[in-house]
Amino acid sequence: MAAVLEFHEVTVRRGQSILLDGVDWVVEEDERWVVLGPNGAGKTTLMQLAATQMHPTSGTSDILGSRIGKVDVFELRPRIGITSAAIAERIPRGEMIRDVVVSASYGVLGRWKEDYDSLDHDRAQDLLVEIGIPHLAQRTFGTLSEGERKRVQIARALMADPELLLLDEPAAGLDLGGREDLVSTLSMLAYDPDAPATVLVSHHVEEIPPGFTHVLMLRQGKVVAAGLLEEELNEANLSATFGMPLLLQHADGRWAARRRSRRASS
Numbered sequence: 001m002a003a004v005l006e007f008h009e010v011t012v013r014r015g016q017s018i019l020l021d022g023v024d025w026v027v028e029e030d031e032r033w034v035v036l037g038p039n040g041a042g043k044t045t046l047m048q049l050a051a052t053q054m055h056p057t058s059g060t061s062d063i064l065g066s067r068i069g070k071v072d073v074f075e076l077r078p079r080i081g082i083t084s085a086a087i088a089e090r091i092p093r094g095e096m097i098r099d100v101v102v103s104a105s106y107g108v109l110g111r112w113k114e115d116y117d118s119l120d121h122d123r124a125q126d127l128l129v130e131i132g133i134p135h136l137a138q139r140t141f142g143t144l145s146e147g148e149r150k151r152v153q154i155a156r157a158l159m160a161d162p163e164l165l166l167l168d169e170p171a172a173g174l175d176l177g178g179r180e181d182l183v184s185t186l187s188m189l190a191y192d193p194d195a196p197a198t199v200l201v202s203h204h205v206e207e208i209p210p211g212f213t214h215v216l217m218l219r220q221g222k223v224v225a226a227g228l229l230e231e232e233l234n235e236a237n238l239s240a241t242f243g244m245p246l247l248l249q250h251a252d253g254r255w256a257a258r259r260r261s262r263r264a265s266s
């Protein structure tokens with residue numbers, strides 16, 4: 001199995017701050033990773049490296065078989081699908097949903113004068129069906145709920161048939177129903193053998209979709225644990241990652257965590 005992402009001793013420094021500190025990480029093509037960590041742990045920095053938007057200060061980063069720093073990243077980027085709040089902000093509010101999705105095949109945000117052929121439109125429509133929102137094709141982005149917008153972004157990220165899918169906090173800001181809808185969509189993708197290698201960033205174990213296989217846990221730029229979810233996602237690692245004693249439950253493929261009560265831990 002080929003590695004789609006390979007970080008070796010990756011460190012990122014900005015002035016006196018160390019954003020990531022000696023990170024080793026390998027993602028293979030059939031794996032679905034969740035990256036967990038508290039605010040400021042370095043998750044966004046890690047995603048920027050994975051998206052080829054940043055170089056390590058030291059160490060090496062290989063994405064889709066190419067060493068970052070020695071390759072034209074503009075050739076790599078169309079092979080990577082990304083959803084993030086920053087990208088969502090740049091989607092024009094008056095854009096029709098089918099155009100938000102189809103324009104990803106040209107790597108543009110906001111339709112201009114490109115010609116898309118019927119194959120592109122068919123693929124965009126198929127993705128909207130797969131993500132569960134075909135009825136929104138004629139709506140404009142500005143009229144959608146947060147949960148609907150998140151799903152449009154996932155369809156858009158899949159449009160160019162990427163080899164690596166990066167989802168930066170896709171459930172942020174969703175209500176309970178929206179989160180559950182999104183988790184089940186991501187779970188469906190996780191179980192699809194044709195879906196790309198996927199990395200999902202989250203603050204919450206409740207957002208881990210069934211079918212995800214691996215976890216990377218970060219605290220203060222350092223890897224606390226990385227490996228198979230069933231081995232590495234445990235109370236000791238989660239408590240060390242979030243810096244407090246946590247109880248962790250796992251039932252029906254879903255995870256839940258809460259602070260261990262002081263009485264129970266004494």
Ligand SMILES: Nc1ncnc2c1ncn2[C@@H]1O[C@H](COP(=O)(O)OP(=O)(O)OP(=O)(O)O)[C@@H](O)[C@H]1O
Pocket residue numbers: 014015017018019037038039040041042043044045046
């Ligand atoms: N240019 C910079 N100079 C100095 N420090 C920075 C710079 N950019 C980010 N940081 C710091 O690096 C740390 C990691 O930031 P990052 O955004 O990667 O964390 P995160 O895990 O994504 O956090 P959150 O969950 O809050 O989004 C933070 O403490 C942040 O303040």
